[in-house]
Amino acid sequence: MTISKTEIEKLAKLAKLSFSEEELERFTAEFDEIIAFADTINQSIEGGTEQIRNVGARMVSFDDLRTDEVVPSLPNEKILSNVEGYNGFFSVERSKK
Amino acid sequence: MRTGISELAIRLRNREISAVELTKAYIDAIEKLNPTLNAYVHLTFDTALKAAEKADQMLKEDDAPLLCGIPMALKDNICTDGLTTTCCSKILKGFKPYHDATVWEKLKAHGAVLLGKTNMDEFAMGSTSETSCYGAPLNPRNTNYVTGGSSGGSAAAVCANLAVYSLGSDTGGSIRQPASFCGVVGLKPTYGAVSRYGLIAYGSSLDQIGPLTNSVKDAAIVFDAIKGGDKRDQTSVDYDYGSSLAECLDRDVKGMRIGVAEEFFNGINPEIKSKIEEAIKLFEINGAVIENIRLPALKLALPVYYIIACAEASSNLGRYDGIRYGYRTSFYTSIEDMIVKTRSEGFGDEVKRRIMLGTYVLSSGYYDAYYKKACLIREEINREFDAVFEKCDVLVAPTAPNTAFPLNYKGASPVEMYLSDICTVPVNIAGVPAISVPCGEDARGLPIGMQIIGRRFDEATVLQVAHFYEQIAGKVIGAYEGGAGI
Numbered sequence: 001m002t003i004s005k006t007e008i009e010k011l012a013k014l015a016k017l018s019f020s021e022e023e024l025e026r027f028t029a030e031f032d033e034i035i036a037f038a039d040t041i042n043q044s045i046e047g048g049t050e051q052i053r054n055v056g057a058r059m060v061s062f063d064d065l066r067t068d069e070v071v072p073s074l075p076n077e078k079i080l081s082n083v084e085g086y087n088g089f090f091s092v093e094r095s096k097k
Numbered sequence: 098m099r100t101g102i103s104e105l106a107i108r109l110r111n112r113e114i115s116a117v118e119l120t121k122a123y124i125d126a127i128e129k130l131n132p133t134l135n136a137y138v139h140l141t142f143d144t145a146l147k148a149a150e151k152a153d154q155m156l157k158e159d160d161a162p163l164l165c166g167i168p169m170a171l172k173d174n175i176c177t178d179g180l181t182t183t184c185c186s187k188i189l190k191g192f193k194p195y196h197d198a199t200v201w202e203k204l205k206a207h208g209a210v211l212l213g214k215t216n217m218d219e220f221a222m223g224s225t226s227e228t229s230c231y232g233a234p235l236n237p238r239n240t241n242y243v244t245g246g247s248s249g250g251s252a253a254a255v256c257a258n259l260a261v262y263s264l265g266s267d268t269g270g271s272i273r274q275p276a277s278f279c280g281v282v283g284l285k286p287t288y289g290a291v292s293r294y295g296l297i298a299y300g301s302s303l304d305q306i307g308p309l310t311n312s313v314k315d316a317a318i319v320f321d322a323i324k325g326g327d328k329r330d331q332t333s334v335d336y337d338y339g340s341s342l343a344e345c346l347d348r349d350v351k352g353m354r355i356g357v358a359e360e361f362f363n364g365i366n367p368e369i370k371s372k373i374e375e376a377i378k379l380f381e382i383n384g385a386v387i388e389n390i391r392l393p394a395l396k397l398a399l400p401v402y403y404i405i406a407c408a409e410a411s412s413n414l415g416r417y418d419g420i421r422y423g424y425r426t427s428f429y430t431s432i433e434d435m436i437v438k439t440r441s442e443g444f445g446d447e448v449k450r451r452i453m454l455g456t457y458v459l460s461s462g463y464y465d466a467y468y469k470k471a472c473l474i475r476e477e478i479n480r481e482f483d484a485v486f487e488k489c490d491v492l493v494a495p496t497a498p499n500t501a502f503p504l505n506y507k508g509a510s511p512v513e514m515y516l517s518d519i520c521t522v523p524v525n526i527a528g529v530p531a532i533s534v535p536c537g538e539d540a541r542g543l544p545i546g547m548q549i550i551g552r553r554f555d556e557a558t559v560l561q562v563a564h565f566y567e568q569i570a571g572k573v574i575g576a577y578e579g580g581a582g583i
Contacts (some may be wrong), residue, residue: 008453015411015456016418017449018441027453030511034454037512041400041470066328078195082422090420093429 003031099576100583102167102261102315109156109166116152116166119583120145120210123168126581127212127259135234136244136253137213138173139181145210152208164322165208168581170260172251173214174221175306176295177201180211184297185229186219188443189423198295199330200264200306200323207322212260216250219445220414221271221299223247224517225502228447233504236279237577242501242543245278247271251309252279258580262310262319266296268303269402270497270521273533276309277496277546280535280574282563283309284316287553288528289334291320292327298413300406301332303525313534313564317343320556336554345557346564351384353562356489360395361520365498372537372545373495379569380493380562390485390492394478395523401478402522403515404458404471410448411455417443450511475526482527486552491562495520496533496546520548530556532563535574544574 008028012019019027085091100108108114124142131137145168152166171177174184176194183189197205204211216234218226226249227233234250236242237257244253248265252275255263265272267285276283284307291306298304308319321343326335357377362370381387419425419439426442429435444452458467485492497520502509509517524531529550536547547566551559 011453011456011460014460015452016415016437016440017444017452018437027450030450031453031457033510033512034450035457037515038400038404038454038458038467041397041404041467041474043397066331074195080421081195082192083420084425092420092432092435 003028003035099258099311101312102163102318105167105261105583106163106165110161116149116156116210117146119166120149120168120212122581122583123212123259126579130257130259130579133235133240134237134253134257134259135216135232136250136257136259137170138183138185138216138229138231138250140213141180141211142213144180145212148205148208148210152210155208162207162322163318164204166210167261168210168212169204170212170215170251170254170263171201172217172248172263172265174217174266174297175201175264176297177211177214180214182214182297183230184220185217185231186444186448187230187424188417188440192422194295196295199292199327201295203323215248215254215263218247218249218447220297220410220448221247221266221268222410222447222451224270224274224514226250226275227505228445230445235504236501237579238280239501239541239543241504243278243504245275245497245501247275248283248309249275252276252281252283255279255281255309255311256577258577258583262308262315264306264319264323265309266304266306267525268300268406269518269525272307272309273496273521273531273546273548274518276533277535277544278501280544280577281309281311282313282316282535283307283533284320284556284560285524285531286320286324286556287530288525289332290324290336290530290554290556292325292330292333294327294329298409300409301413302409303402303406305525313532313560313567314343314346316532317346317560317564334554338554338557342557342560346561348561348565349383350380350562350565353385353491354388354489355380355385355562356388356390356485356492358390358392358395358485358492358494360392361494364519365495366500366539368539369495369498369500369545373493373547376536376547376566376570377493379566383565383569388489390489392481392485392523394474394481397474398478398523398526399515399519401471401474402518402526403454404467405475405526407451407455408459408468409455411452411459414444414448414452419443447511478523479527482523482529490551490558492550494548494550496548497521500539500541500543500545524548524550529553530559532559534563534567536566536570537573538575542575
């Protein structure tokens, strides 16, 4: 299947990415090849695909969950030490005049 | 063979050398060679020397751990409290984690000396380490070639003797393939055997941390130190391995059933195929029973891997928004605009490609056709491995279909590069352990790696077979001259 530039733009919006016109051309061409590659999972395998269709989700055990205990957490100052320009608030450029 | 961890531990205890002297020898070697090799992207010499002084104190006690005072390296996606960790991505520029990964917490308690963080493909996405925002590390065996990836810096550092051992992470072969390209040993443990807490996530159901070393024994020693369950990683398992695996390596292969699946050999470079066949012959001569087995679903392993890994990556990498840490764009008109521009400027092309593929296979209308189907085929691959391991103790296969690529090789499209992961990704899909050990060189003198794959949580057998091979095969690749000279 081929994928259109409009579909790539829609995906980019979902992924919170943007592409220049030139990048978009290149990505669309590459993406066609990547999707064709992903489509190869639709080949049949020896033994048939019937078996695959019948597989249920992996069983999850709920017997071994940890107890919900409050444990010490990291201090706020440390957690926020990587925030650019943090002074008790998250500072961003003014976006509304 | 280079001095192993056990011998260094003896020399440290006998006061033939102190941890500080040993660390200084490695610092000198890094200062000399790293400007060319680019194996390290962040150096931590000040903290290393302090850790070495502390290790020298610990070494005065009789019960100092084996890894005490041994200089080592961590891949740049393993969090170290207060020490820059960037996943070799512009988007994590300057990020200083506020916590230690469990593996680093454990190694620190053993008295490990961290020399620095090693180069890698951006967010561990790649097979050559060339997607690093710091430029590619070079293969110490021939600097015109790549190290492999994504743990390329970790492999190069060990190969060039710029660290005694290093840790890497393996989502689809990222420990084993660079180990193979650089001629070192690389162990990908069973999924869940080692805590992933503090490992910056790529594909959470596939990622696993493991050691890169110069010998199988060293890999066993490091694995002994980092394995174990962790409350902070719900997928980790506190498996009872019994005793130390490093102390149980001596076992021959007499009567052992070694499986060989033709699916691993399709499209393999003939030089590599013949080296693996020689190794299989060697096992057979030494009493192993060779079983020819089939794993038909393996032909679907690559698309299954890329669908699942990219789906998980698109979700995991959603957290990079420029607000809480890392790079933030300078000019924007709204919060949405800031996030989109930050991500578009901060991520490299390969990361964007994988986020886009992941978004596509999880999007409405395609989820069933791709992601759900890939998960179902994953179950089938798991079943095939389970059935094979009822008949066989281990499988033997090539680590990669090729030896190291030339640097800046432009002859392959992204999909052609994905195909080079054919021998390693099935292991991550099934969550089983595997090791890559050197088994020869090609005509250009580039190392070839052999993979030994085992049952879940049976690292013991994998390490024993690899150790046996290492002992009987003798010198299969040339020694690297240089590095710390220790």
